[in-house]
Amino acid sequence: MARRTRLISGLLMSGALLVTSLGVGGMASGDDTAPARVSASGDAPAHSAHQGHTMAASTRATADDRDGDGYVPAKTPVTGVKPAVKEPPHRYFHEFQANCTVTHTKPDDPIVYPGRPGSSHDHTFMGNTTTDAHSTTDSLKNGSTKCKAPGDKSAYWMPTLSKGGQPVLPVGPQVIYYKSGVTDYTSVRPFPEGLRYVVGSPTQTAEEFRRHPGFVEGWECGESYFNVDFPKSCPTSADTQLNIRFQAPSCWDGEHLDTPDHQSHMSYPKVRAGTNDNICPASHPVALPMIEFKMAFPVNGDLSQVRLSSGAGYSFHYDFFNAWDAPTLKALVDHCVVGGLQCDARGYDETHPEAGAALDENYELP
Template sequence: MARRSKIISGLLMSGALLATSLGVAGMASGADNAPARARTSAGAPAHSAHQGHTMAPSTAVSAEDRDSDGFIMAKAPVTGVKPAVKAPPHRYFHEFQANCSVSHTRPDDPIVYPNQPGKSHDHTFMGNTTTDARTTTDSLKRGNTTCKAPGDKSAYWMPTLFKGNTPVLPVGPQVIYYKAGVTDYTSVRPFPEGLRYVVGSPLQSAEEFRRHPGFVEGWECGDSFFNVDIPKNCPTARDVQLNIRFQAPSCWDGKHLDTPDHQSHMSYPTVKPGTNDNVCPSSHPVALPMIEFKMAWPVNGDMSQVRLASGAGYSFHYDFFNAWDAPTLKALVDHCVVGGLQCNARGYDETHPEAGAALDENYELP
């Protein structure tokens, strides 16, 4: 408890400014699936979920935080695991998609500001339709979902995009990849129930955003790529949309479902010295699926008034709160990620029809 008290004290001090800045309310797969997106160098120290900023410590705690210390422990911790370092047979793809539509917007964040309705900047929620400031694992399990797979009752959210003062919402199912972030894709296991984390920070600078290990191609619009901020102009054409792809950390400490900064229980893989292999650091040895948001907003033309609720384009970040039906998630992870396939939301790889699908025509377990 003494160690936790010191951590929380430090977070409170470093997070004071961030608490003010957070404010109150007023992607088909590409050829870059390789896990080297972690962008670490051989021998580099393990990346935390984000370096340079922590999320603001909340003045309220989740109902799942039994002793109100900011730590939520896993019901079934994973211990005695060493980072997987073997290189299995090469498979270019090891992924499946969770296709989830926008359900609602709300100035809530049940991870950063639990039980504080209206405390956050505005967020766009996908997946679970019940997500709000009072969300818990149990409330998500009782909710409904906009994801194609009924078993995915997880909550996904990001800052709302505005053009002027008008919200612009993604249309239709958005692409949320579940990939292998480590070279040994056979070591990836499903998320533990109730795991939650924040990817990136609303306070990150443009340079921090560009150098973030989750950065893929930045903001895209038409033929404009690798933009750190939202482009000021995009081609005016029916099929042109604003896009971004951003990857989450995929190595877990095996103990915590959440920590006071909502990030330090997760880590990005690092490159094994002397190789090009991505492995989990010893501090976070458990390989989980790497989530990658691939979001698209129906906006183009003059983009000078386009912004995020959290600020400039480089303030982009997102949250994930796992509430998958455990057998459904395991079937998809085992069949597609561990199996080295490129699957759709059914767990079906069109280039390998002989492998079959993990789910039936209704996106449920057969």
């Protein structure tokens, strides 16, 4: 309880958490969201995941949040951890892919609006086939998946993209990277069961989207890159698609699987003073995999009628609800992220065949 009191007090004082029943609000003034990977003072406070945005608090009890206060404590908290500052041997890659196909669309959001079907803008869901407003850790674990690895029953979702009012859904397995967001890639550990969070905000402005620490290349199509909103047009060819890449925070407070704003239990790494090293802040010392969405939408030509269900292109955001089989996720994280490899969904790095694969030909533990 003391931890919750300190967290709420700190967020209210900073203007970061203004819990309402209306959903997501605006950004507080004085935002300092320069991505750590580009430039940030090592003495600056760590960037929180929400960067001043507000999220609706859960106001009803669920199987995961029995008292309905918005806090979901970890079953096994991780305590006594200090941010890793070791510099292991340099590896350009430390990642694997979770290739997951679109399963359905629905105006639900089990993180922001649990138990309230139809309360959200429309979302495009990937991975778990059962995701809806009533999803919980247990329901996802008992569901099925359209990820290549059967052990990945996690739920991934984002606002639905449309052109002229007609949904345009990504085709085939989409690329969801699991990477190291910190310099000491050997310190990365698997997600705790039931962890969930929201990346970005549907009400962020164009400038807030551009300056968000998760921003990579914005919207891109053909030779057009770093677009904050949708480009007006793309080359019309069979292999041209509209793409977006966006990174999630990768530092965890070690205590909560969710918080009322669905973001403050997570943080982006910061640059260690006097170095170029990315480390987790003391408030969120546990290094987890950094998820990066790399979505491809089969649309090109005139994009003047392209919209997201949440609004303009800069309203892009996404949600993640972890329901991995724990041994499978650990095998991939240990082999590929901690091992410094560039792996596919099997945990195989074709440039290092001698390292073998984490999973068998069926994408399961051998």
